[in-house]
Amino acid sequence: MRHGVELFLDQKQELILSPQLKQSIEILRFSMDDLVSFLKEQALENPMMELEETEQTRSIEEDMNKKTERENLLELANRYDYPMPSGASSSGEDQEYSFLDFSSKSSTLKDDLLFQLNVLDIGYMERRIGEEIIDHLDDNGYLRTKPVLIANEMGVAEEDIEDVLQIIREFEPKGIACETLEQCLLHQIKSDDLITRQLIENHLEDIAYNRMNVISKTLGISIKEVLEKVEYIKTLNPKPGASYNTNQPIKYIVPDATIEKVDEEYQIIMHDEYLPQIHISSSYRKMISEGDEEAVKFLSKKLNAAEWIISSIEQRKSTILKILEVIVETQVEFFDKGRKYLAPMSQKEVAEKLDLHESTISRATTDKYVDTPQGILELKYFFSTEMKTDSGDDVSSTAIMAMIEEIINKENKKKPLSDAKITEMLNEKGIDISRRTVAKYRENIGIPKSSMRKVYI
Known part of the structure; x- marks a missing residue:
């Protein structure tokens, strides 16, 4: 057997993206809201960049801040929202109050359950078991670990776990700490x-x-x-712990453009006003001509970065505008008449028409919204698969789903239409579609099958 070190030459091609090109691709991918946040971060890092906020930018920020402030105040108020004592009631009638009426509203399910556990007159070990059970609850309030496993982990009898478990299941919210949906509902x-x-x-x-x-x-x-x-x-509540998981960040939709009809023609209005205007700092520009070599080197680098960002934003706007122009050219009937008239259009077709890569179309339409006569829509909404009619015309899958929804909305609710009957009705309209595809489209728009739509009285 031959051993040794050998030298090989291997030639291959690789596409290496520069940091500037990566940043340009990232800017194209940003939603309007994300782009505003990105520019503010860059302005903090780059002394050559100065942002002049527009009235619309300030308006968006004020709305977001007011919303956050309002939510914080409501949360604070809710923490100390005690009901009136029964003696103070104007009606004089006895009222029943639960634990949740008198406790400060905690931000988590675990906090509320631990509070209820700690006010009980129980021993140290029972309290420890209760804490362990509460730690094993999922976000919906279900116990996803078998009691025997908790017992083994703590070195206690399974009966001890079951005893404390029964106590916790009487806590608020009702149905908590159960192992199955059936158990959860029965406790309510x-x-x-x-x-x-x-x-x-x-x-x-x-x-x-x-x-x-x-x-x-x-x-x-x-x-x-x-x-x-x-x-x-x-x-009844099938997920008693889910109400504690509603503090999700609010997503604000700021459309990149508006499509509106002017003198019988649809026009595109780009919303540049939502972006802060970028200026190159005059004071730092002066330092380039008067500063020392190190300062000049640093500021030149920052100036190039700022100019690249400005160029990338213009490129982003140009790409979105070109895509919108294709959409307006293709979707006049949709804007006039609604969903049933959405013409089939694919990302590949648009890419070929604009001489761009399909991935560029994908980035430029994700999280980008346009305000249209049919509502605020994501640009991706306009891309759908196509099917043929008997006459050879193309029809989009979105249009077919709108037809299916319309047919079902008009059906006799005591005798709902089967997928086979809906298929037959679409075939009669000249749309060549199978029952299986009708079933798939019906499920996509969230409509249950006929047996589940039946109304008995």
Whole structure:
């Protein structure tokens, strides 16, 4: 066997993106809101850049700040939102209050449960077990770890875990610390409501699939009574911990452009006013001509960076405008008449028409919005697959979904249309579509199948 070191020459091509080019691609990808934030960050890092905020930019910021301030004040007020004592009630009637009425509103589910645990008159070990159980709850308030595993982890008997678990399940919000949906719902109903209990224990699947006749025959009660109980079950909370997870950041949509009809023609108005104006600092510009070599080298680099950002923003605007021009040219009927008239259009077709790469079209249409006669829409909305009619015309998948939705909205709710019948109706309109595709489109727009749409009374 031969051993040794050998030298090989290998020639290959690689595309290496410069930092400036990467930044240009990133700027193209930014939404309007993200771009404003990016410019402010760059202005802090680059002394050559000065931002002059427009009235519209300040308006957006003020709205966001007011919204945040309002939410903070409401949260603070809610923390100390105690109900009036029963003796102070003007009606004089006795009222029932739960723990949540009297405790300060905590920001997390865990905080509220620990508070309720700590006010109980229980021993040290029970309290430790309770803390461990609470630590094992998921965001929806369910116990996703078997009690026996918690027992093994703590070195205690499983019965001890079960005892404390039963205590916690009486805490607010109702249905907390359960292991299954059935268990969660049962803890929210009255113990003497036997029919509702039977429905939850034996007929949740029948309820999900709208099989009210099956439930009626099995329990020997009328359809009306079944529907009343089902409506009650729908008022129960299947995710008792989820209400604590609503503090999500608010996404503000600022459209890059508006499409509006002027003198029977659609025009595009780009919203440059939402971006702060970028100026090159005159004082630092002066230092370039008068400063020492090190200062000049530093400032020249920063000046080049600022000019590249300005150029990239102009390129972003130009690319979006070109795409919008293609959209306006293609979608006149959609803007005039609505969703059923959305013409089929793919990113590949637009890319070829504008002599751009398809990935550029994708970046330029993601998180970019346009205000149109049909509402504020993401640019990606206009791209859809196409199908053929009997006459050979193209029709978009979005238009077909609008037709399916319209057909279902007009159906007899006591005898809802099957996917096969909807397919037949579309075929009669000259649209060559299969039942399987109709089912897929129906699911895409969030409409359940016919058996689940049936209304009994």
